Amino acid sequence: MADNPTTPRRSFHRARYQRYTGGPDPLAPPVDLREALREIGDDVMAGTSPQHALREFLRRGSKDMRGLDKLREQINRRRQELLRSRNLDGTFQEIRELLDRAVLEERKQLARDLDDDARFAEMQIGNLPASTAQAVDELSNYEWRSAQAREDFEKIKDLLGRELLDQRFAGMKQAMEGATEADRQRITDMLTDLNKLLDAHNRGEDTTEQFREFMDKHGDFFPENPRNTEELIDSLAQRSAAAQQFYNSLTPEQRAELDQLSQQAFGSPELMSQLAQMDSALRQARPGLGWDESSEFSGGQGMGLGEGAAALRDIGELDALSEQLSQQYSGAQLDDIDLDALMRQLGEEAVVDARRLAELDKALRDEGFFDRSADGEFRLSPKAMRQLGQSIFKDVAEQMSGRGGERQTRNSGRLGEPTGASREWQFGDTDPWDVTRTVSNSVLRTLSEATDPASAIRGIAESGVRIDVRDVEVADTESRTQAAVVLLVDTSFSMEMEGRWTPMKRTAIALNHLVSTRFRSDELHLIAFGRHARTIDIAELTGLQPRWEQGTNLHHALLLAQRHLRRFPNAQPVVLVVTDGEPTAHLDPSGEPFFFYPPHPQTIALTVRELDHVSRLGAQVTFFRLGDDPGLANFMDQIARRIGGRVVAPDLDGLGAAVVGDYLKSRSRRRA
Template sequence: MARHPGRRSRYGAWQGGPDPLAPPYDVRSAVDQLGEEVLAGSSLRDALRDLLHRGPDGERGHGLDDLHERARRMRREALRRGRLDGTITRAQALLDQALAAEREALAQRADDDARFAEAQLDALPRSTSRAVQELSEYDWTSDEARADYQRILDELRDDVLGQRFEGMRDALQGADPARDPQAAAALQSMLADLNELLGQHARGEDTTDSFAEFMREHGEFFPEQPQDVDELVDLLARRAAAGERLMRSLTPSQRAELAGLMEQALGQAGVAEQMAALSENLRALRPDLSWGRGEQGRGEEPLGYGEATGALAEVAELDDLLDQLGQEHAGATLDDVDVEAVERQLGRGAADDVRRLRELERELRRQGWLSGSAADTVLSPKALRRLGSTALQRVFARIESASRGTHDVQSAGAAGEATGASRAWEFGDEQPLDVVRTVSNAVRRNASAAGGAVALAVEDFEVVETERRAGAAVALCVDMSFSMVSEGRWGPMKQTALALSHLVATQFPQDALQIIGFGRYALTLSAGELAAAEPDFVQGTNLQHALQLARRHLRKHSDGDPVVLVVTDGEPTAHLLPDGEAAFAWPPRAETLRATVDEIDQLTRYGAVLNVFMLGEDPSLRRFVDAMARRSGGRVFTPSAHDLGQYVVQDYLRARRGRRPGR
């Protein structure tokens, strides 16, 4: 390779946005993490929120929680920069310095005017702002004292105008609007035009041309070059709000001091009224900003007006970021996060983290794992299949080794036991081929062929005849009452229902499964609705309503074997009244038990198998389910929450093999 002595390579951080070499988030891994949370009992909304907050596995420290904590630390550091009353202490120091120089000059004079001037100085109020006001007409003897006094007003005026208008100092080019009529006229003209422009905007008028004209005439005051009135309002309002927050951060006496000093400093320049009107206009246009919130500076160094308002403006932006990164308000999404503000405050790496989290959320939708709106996100059928498969694998992993296996059913449950007979194959047949009869037909047909070669033809094929196996109508009733959440049974219940749903959908499609959740009321649920379901903290266990819905499902699928599986951890405490409202009582009332038993009897007369999976060891629940089993001829299982899925799936598979309880 040729060498180029004069050429050097320089390396540095990538400056063109997100690092193109950064590994992308593993979307499938993210889906599995969402599934873990859902199977543990979380809703999809909470699971997705947790994923984004902690960051995907392998990316710890790159989630919203980490960014939130960094923003909180920076907020604390901004408030530790110094004391917010530095403007007042600076004015007091300059005033003391001016008075000392003036007293020294007066002491060198022996006339009565000097003694009178000393008496005037002695009579000055203790308030800095009031003393400065009274000295506005004082005839200074000392030039040094006069200069120090004028610095109080000049520095404060320059700080206030420089803080509100970034290009003020450059635009005025060192001119003093307090003593330069031309500079004062330029400043007053800009403020008057600005207030007129904001007034038009507040009235809803079209300000396109007015804004363009304003920027042509006064653009030197705004080096940020806002593109429209909204940008201009946002720019100025945030700075005005920072100034107001400074006032609110001071004690009442300090606030009065600073307000008095500002009134005199801006009044000298002839802009006090225009500045007050500007603040009112901006506040009306942007009432959402933190105008009235005060802060407590914790540093030792006194901060000037510009430094103090700058720190408070930074705190305000960090407050907005903390709210955006917290994602606590209803309908919050990552699109709410101001990435440019993140980059300004937390750095480019943090901004890239937000962009990558946004990309992950978009990829989950683009690849078909999530569907629905941002406010109503649900797992897609694709994600539910993956989630159900995971749940089923976990269930099978707990089943005894003798029962383990793939549980594949090649005919998807379409056929039963072989009858011993066969028939000619027809297009669409799913029965297994009868290989012996198929080959025998070909041999007989080709017996006279030369060379003994055997060739299969379509008419040679025969299939094994099987008994047609009836499907099952299965109602899985799952308790969704408050106690299931408080006792840690919500997640296992979800996992069980999703596992059974996936098993039926993939291996026994001729079966009709209906999931029914019940609390104070019962309702039918799809697998997706169950996965997204959140706990209902209303008390009530309305088994009667659940069995009523189960009976409707069984009658709708009357050609299938009726099976009802009930998962509960509490005896019935609610039932439906004739008007459809639920009546709740604890301890259970006799009317509730009678209504529930009536539904059990109707299911029994219909021929349904009714098995109960009892969670918990409540004696009254035990008595009820035992009586329920005796009345219906069903069985009672008492699994732990950890083993619930194994028990339910095994019982279902046992029923599919024809070994029904009691037979």
């Protein structure tokens, strides 16, 4: 059949797909605050302040996102690749090192001085400009207190002078190292005489005798050993023109910085004045050497005009990016990072990482994950604690998933609280029906068994749903039996020394999350005990920093635990003890802690007495023994037999699962 000429012919367009380059990817997933908060929480639990933990996370990044340190490392590596063979980089580096060393020595001296002028000097030293040239210029008239700092700063002036001379006189940098004032005066005299010689030559005068006198007096500065004025000019003009070509390749900002540094050469602008006069005379004598063009650096690797200018622009841009990524200056923000410059230097992936870091930093602050306590300290907010607890509890639950029966917390009971899940009805169940699921099951079963689905649908519409026992589902519930739970955690310094500090905190956070979200009728109380004991909330425990504190005062902790248990006389008492050491401290009659190691008999006796009191309250006591201390193992085994308690010896990775699992078992026993 022929095509109808009036029918429009379909046209097909072939699509091509490539990486999105129109700015931030609109389809990119949002930043994962949970992972960030998890890592920040780990640092906080290890004893780092929340603000410092946030900075450290941004610096190190995550497994899927480079941090500021990694980006800065790549920036600095690229800078080194650009300047590896450029001698000027070495000079700038030497100047920066000398400046940093001088400032450090001066700060040490100022810290030892107690007068007001020293405090003012500290402020001046602490607010130096980021630019090396500006910092050197600002310190040129500074009254140094440290002799070592003054010596290092004078070396900067000496280095600048030698570098400038080396650009024009071969070997001058090494020859003038450690030069005295007399040596510098010889340089000044040589330049003065040289400029007189060049001026006479440019005026057309016969300089034979003047040249001979000049060489007799200053010939050691010219290893090339020129034979006449023309050869002297040829040698000097080539190096001088190369120096000018290098200068021409700099950006205006870089030329200004070099000019500013040059004024400090040998501590006087006179050197630059003499060199400028010499360059002018040499240019007049040899105008065809390309003074207005770029040339090779005097180092091992040269650059033409375009390459040199581009490289120097890159160096300035890389230095700025390195400072922005360091975030070490006052008022630093991630928004300061020049993303366009980062794109040019490291490519699109680096920009994506930097943008995600900025978005993550902003989101963490804007979402209210940090707040300030009454005493003004920066801390994790309740919202952050809930997120952190959820993350940690998820890990604990995954560890428990392989344990048969330990996570089964379902209970059929008339007074149960719905969990949000449902299950098939079983004989003897008294839980309420899940009506929606039951009716749905009936409809689906009727349709699946019918030979004519259309007729079945009409039948349901006319006569309603017929429910079979197979369709019934009941709402899953939890028992409302209340418990007064006390978690006693050891905060003595041995917990930190043996790497048990963070696992202990993670355990407390996981249990607190479970109780506060799943078993809200239970009353959880946290007690931290070292040389003395105190009640503590979960946020404070999370940020608690380890202290050099000897003593395991379980006696005091049990006294506080009994107060909590007596507040809820109708609740089932549950006591969970996490420790890595025998009791080595107790409260004496005055209320002061008494410490003695090895454990004093009185300490053991008082601790056992309070454990007996806890047992008489009907408490179920479980000890979680950390480490392999035989004395602790013997003590706990005897106590467990005495009061009918339990001893669990988990590894650190399984501590959270052991504590949470024991708590859930206690609920199962209460329901039974």
